[in-house]
Amino acid sequence: MDIFSSRRNACTQDERQRIIVAGGAGFLGSHLCDALIKDGHFVVCLDNFLTGRLSNVAHLLDHPMFTLITHDIVARLPDIGQVDQIYNLACAASPPKYQADPLHTFKTNVIGALNLLELADRKGATILQSSTSEVYGDPEINPQPEWYRGCVNTVGPRACYDEGKRAVETLFYEFHKQRGLRTRIARIFNTYGPGMSPSDGRVVSNFVVQALAGEDVTVFGDGSQTRSFCYVSDMLRGLKALMAAPDTVVDPVNLGNPVEFTILELAETVIKTLKSPSRIRFSDLPADDPKLRKPNIERAKRVIGWEPQVTLAQGLALTIPYFAAEPNRYSKALWAAE
Numbered sequence: 047m048d049i050f051s052s053r054r055n056a057c058t059q060d061e062r063q064r065i066i067v068a069g070g071a072g073f074l075g076s077h078l079c080d081a082l083i084k085d086g087h088f089v090v091c092l093d094n095f096l097t098g099r100l101s102n103v104a105h106l107l108d109h110p111m112f113t114l115i116t117h118d119i120v121a122r123l124p125d126i127g128q129v130d131q132i133y134n135l136a137c138a139a140s141p142p143k144y145q146a147d148p149l150h151t152f153k154t155n156v157i158g159a160l161n162l163l164e165l166a167d168r169k170g171a172t173i174l175q176s177s178t179s180e181v182y183g184d185p186e187i188n189p190q191p192e193w194y195r196g197c198v199n200t201v202g203p204r205a206c207y208d209e210g211k212r213a214v215e216t217l218f219y220e221f222h223k224q225r226g227l228r229t230r231i232a233r234i235f236n237t238y239g240p241g242m243s244p245s246d247g248r249v250v251s252n253f254v255v256q257a258l259a260g261e262d263v264t265v266f267g268d269g270s271q272t273r274s275f276c277y278v279s280d281m282l283r284g285l286k287a288l289m290a291a292p293d294t295v296v297d298p299v300n301l302g303n304p305v306e307f308t309i310l311e312l313a314e315t316v317i318k319t320l321k322s323p324s325r326i327r328f329s330d331l332p333a334d335d336p337k338l339r340k341p342n343i344e345r346a347k348r349v350i351g352w353e354p355q356v357t358l359a360q361g362l363a364l365t366i367p368y369f370a371a372e373p374n375r376y377s378k379a380l381w382a383a384e
């Protein structure tokens with residue numbers, strides 16, 4: 047990840063922006079910090095390090111265009127100076143992580159976003175919110191277009207995240223309508239790639255780490271539930287394109303890879319790709335686990351000319367070496383090394 051040698055495509059002095067990435071030490075956020083600096087922008091990374099990792103941004107700490115502020119966006123924001131754009135990626139996104147402190151998750155989504163919206167309003171900045179496919183809950187239609195209003199349990203274990211994100215979308219809508227703020231909303235579907243924490247708890251990282259270690263691969267339920275997996279580089283392109291979209295693009299835009307897999311298929315693919323001796327172990331499906339998840343991306347194609355390019359096979363091939371290289375990762379010796 048050599049950001050310093052890749053300034054060829056950098057923007058001009060006039061195009062240079064000062065950009066806040068809230069959640070900038072997280073999986074997606076840290077990739078975004080890298081990409082924006084590579085593009086020639088100043089980046090201010092805000093992170094409370096609840097799930098963000100210093101190791102994700104350690105290589106940027108001495109970079110003159112990068113500032114790290116350890117801060118929880120639920121609290122009053124520090125004075126940040128000029129701000130042209132804000133990406134709000136601040137919130138734990140893995141079910142075990144966001145369910146560990148549901149009240150804080152809800153506050154992060156609602157109060158945190160409110161703080162950033164007020165800041166955007168004061169500074170005249172454009173602000174992009176990372177929303178989620180979770181706003182569709184356990185959907186009754188497949189694939190899910192943006193007009194689908196979802197099927198969400200307001201009092202279940204996922205509600206702090208799902209309803210928090212739904213409330214953020216409303217906040218964005220009202221700030222745009224009442225105050226004329228330039229807002230963007232990305233509904234992000236399951237995204238994976240290098241930089242994920244091996245203990246993140248989401249399905250791709252769990253399966254790859256388990257299969258690398260030759261441990262049982264833990265499929266929840268019978269594995270017939272589906273997800274559609276987007277590789278991180280595709281997601282970054284989508285987020286940047288949405289930020290750069292005309293100011294009329296205020297309605298939510300699905301960003302995700304529309305190729306759908308069952309979780310059992312994913313488990314089998316990971317085991318096969320790694321030629322791992324791991325076996326599949328089935329256990330209970332968590333409460334309110336969505337049965338189907340596949341984005342309709344017609345709006346993204348139309349308004350930002352975006353669609354994913356990386357297949358699951360290609361994305362796994364790029365992701366596996368990252369997990370394999372992470373030190374002290376496994377409780378057991380790597381089967382591949384035996």
Ligand code: UDP
Nearest residue numbers: 141247248249250252264265266271309335
């Ligand atoms: N899942 C699984 N085994 C795991 C982790 C997750 O079978 O070790 C399932 C989970 O129940 C869900 C799907 O994989 O059906 C995706 O889970 P993840 O936590 O990655 O994201 P979600 O889309 O549910 O927020």
